[in-house]
Each structure stands twice: as C-alpha cells, then as structure tokens.
Amino acid sequence: MAQDVKNPKSRRAFDASFKLQVVQMIKAQGLSVGQVCKDLSLVESVVRRWLNQFEAEQAGLPGIGKPITAEQQRIRQLELENRQLRGDVEILKKAFGLLCPRTAVSYQLVEQLQKKAMSVTQACRVLQVSQSGYYAARLRSRQAPVVCADSVHLKAAFAAGGRAYGSRRLCAALRQQGLSLGRHRVRTLMRANGLRPVWRRKFMHTTDSRHTMPVSPNVLARQFDQPLPNQAWVCDITYVRTRSGWLYLAAVLDLHSRKIVGWAMAPEMPATLVCAALQMAIAQRNPARGLLVHSDRGTQYASGAHQALLRKHGLVGSMSRKGNCWDNSVMERFFLNLKMERVWQRDYANHAEAIHDVADYIVNFYNAVRLHSKLGNLSPNAFEHKSATQPTY
Structure with a gap:
C-alpha cells in the first residue's frame, strides 16, 4: 500500500486485504464508520462503498467496481444453491425428528432409498441411523420367525377358559400347568395376540315382589362362607x-x-x-x-x-x-x-x-x-x- 499523507492530492491505493480488514473491523467489532475513517484517515464515502461491495458479494451479486468473471459467477451461484440445499435439508431433518419415527421405519426408508440409487452410507447418515443396526435388522428379517412358547400356552389357556379369562385367571391357569408367568407378562402377550374378552350387558326385570303372599325372614343374613357342603x-x-x-x-x-x-x-x-x-x-x-x-x-x-x-x-x-x-x-x-x-x-x-x-x-x-x-x-x-x-x- 502506498500512502502520502503530506500530499492530499496524491491518490491512495488500497489492496483487497486492507479493504476486507476494515470491513470486518466495522462488522465484527461494531465500530462506527466515522470513527474508523477518523482513526485511519479514510474517506467515509469510500469505506461505505467497501461495505456495500462486501454485502453484495456475500449475496452472490457482482458488487460495486470491477464486474466478476463468468467463472466467479458460476462459483457464487453454486455456493448459493448449496446454502439453499443445506437449509432445506435442515428443515427436513427437524421435521423428521419431530415425527419421532421408530427405528424399524427408518430402516424401511433406507431400503426404499437404495432403490433410488442412494448408497446405504448416505441414507443412514441422512436418517441418522447406524449402518450396523440396519444390516442387523435386515438379517433378522430374513431369518425365520421364532415361535413364542408362552404365547402358544397362553392362547390354549384362553381358549380352554371359554375366551373369558382375564390376566389374573390366566396366570392361575398357566401356573397349574407348571408355567410361571407374571401378570404383566400375561397382559403384554394378551395385547400382542389380541386376546380380549368382549362382554355386552342386557337387562330384563325378573323379580316381582309386589304380592300379598307370605315371605320368609332373611335367615341367611349374607353368611356366604359356609364351612361344609349342603348347609x-x-x-x-x-x-x-x-x-x-x-x-x-x-x-x-x-x-x-x-x-x-x-x-x-x-x-x-x-x-x-x-x-x-x-x-x-x-x-x-x-x-x-x-x-x-x-x-x-x-x-x-x-x-x-x-x-x-x-x-x-x-x-x-x-x-x-x-x-x-x-x-x-x-x-x-x-x-x-x-x-x-x-x-x-x-x-x-x-x-x-x-x-x-x-x-x-x-x-x-x-x-x-x-x-x-x-x-x-x-x-x-x-x-x-x-x-x-x-x-x-
């Protein structure tokens, strides 16, 4: 940089790095244009032109001064498209996270994306799942399903009970067969196998106590527990x-x-x-x-x-x-x-x-x-x- 402070008529030339340093000092440190111009003996209109040019270039425009070349224009257009794509992907990632999908669903999406010529590595990275987990799930899906012995015994006990037993009686029925299953385990298996008794209620009046016939006193008095039969x-x-x-x-x-x-x-x-x-x-x-x-x-x-x-x-x-x-x-x-x-x-x-x-x-x-x-x-x-x-x- 050549400077001649004593001769105000001499033209001062500034390289690109100096212009960038002045602009970054104003934007990063929050200094005013007037203060920077006073301290560095710069013309305020010139500094403001540097700021406008910097903002234009950041937005992908040619800026003020020399026009950019075709190669520079292509690079800036690509950078702009890249920024837009990153923003779109970020929105999709946030939306995908809000849906809280199960891992199995993500693995199914990986399968679908492979048909669109997307690699497993890229699909797992986008969906934020591990490749090892995906390959393990695919291996499990290709294996023959394992028969749950507890479910078989539970279905048999449910059918033997007239499809009317709840979890408590099913636990007791299985215990009599030598199977010790907790009630929560039984309830889980009942839900998984759709074992649910369906009841409907109807009512009809059958007792007519409005008569003049003699009635007996309440001798039983709710003594429902009898120690011997036929009492x-x-x-x-x-x-x-x-x-x-x-x-x-x-x-x-x-x-x-x-x-x-x-x-x-x-x-x-x-x-x-x-x-x-x-x-x-x-x-x-x-x-x-x-x-x-x-x-x-x-x-x-x-x-x-x-x-x-x-x-x-x-x-x-x-x-x-x-x-x-x-x-x-x-x-x-x-x-x-x-x-x-x-x-x-x-x-x-x-x-x-x-x-x-x-x-x-x-x-x-x-x-x-x-x-x-x-x-x-x-x-x-x-x-x-x-x-x-x-x-x-």
Missing part, C-alpha cells in the same frame, strides 16, 4: 335371549363350593320352574333336614308349591330384604359370569340350542373347569374333592 343354598331366576323369544333359567347354588347343584329352563317362569330346579338339587345332593334355602321375594319362591316343597324335605326358607340384591349377591355373580362368558358371546336360534349350551356351560365348564378366585383358583368340583379328602380334627 346353605341360594336360588334365583335369570333370562337368556334367543331368536325365538326369552328363555328363563332357575338355578340353585351351594355356598360352600359355589357349585350349581340344580337348574331348570323354560320359555316361561311359573312356580313349577323354580320347583324343578330345587327338586334336581335335592335329587343330586340328598341334603339333611335343616338345610337353608335362600332366594328373593319373587312370586315363584313365595308360591304355595315352592313352600310346600321346602316343608316336604324339611328345608328352611330364607328371603332377601325387599329391593336388596346384595342379600343374594353370590347367585347374581354366577348369572353375570354365565352371561359374560357364554350367553353374550352366542346368538341362539331357538330355545333348544340355548338349553343345550347353558347346560354345557354349567356341567362341563363352570362346575368342572372354571377357576374361582374365592376357592383359591380351583373349580367347584376340585374344591369339593379337596375338602372331602382333607382330614377333619
């Missing part, structure tokens, strides 16, 4: 929907083992229906005199025929308080289980089909197989057998 039975009536109309079920349950000991079904629900269920229970169990038989206050149980049957066999009658379903909650629970686990999963065409299926549920599933949490996850038959074989002191 207390509970009775009730429910309904089953068929395409041919309603079918009514009267049942008798032993409170000791929760076993259904008598039942009867008919398209109507007269007093003879409940009498038939009680007669079946008496014929099967041959109870001693003094057995307590508890029911609601319905006209069927308050009828003369039912009361005469109780007196004939020396049985003691007991009835729930008016409008109190909790006094007979054990039988209400059985009816709910029957409907959830069997009736609401069927579409009976006629009464005969319903009678056969309900009887099958009682004999072959509920009494013989179904695990009862109150009985220590034993079936009623197994619980009675266990009680009969235990020594008494």
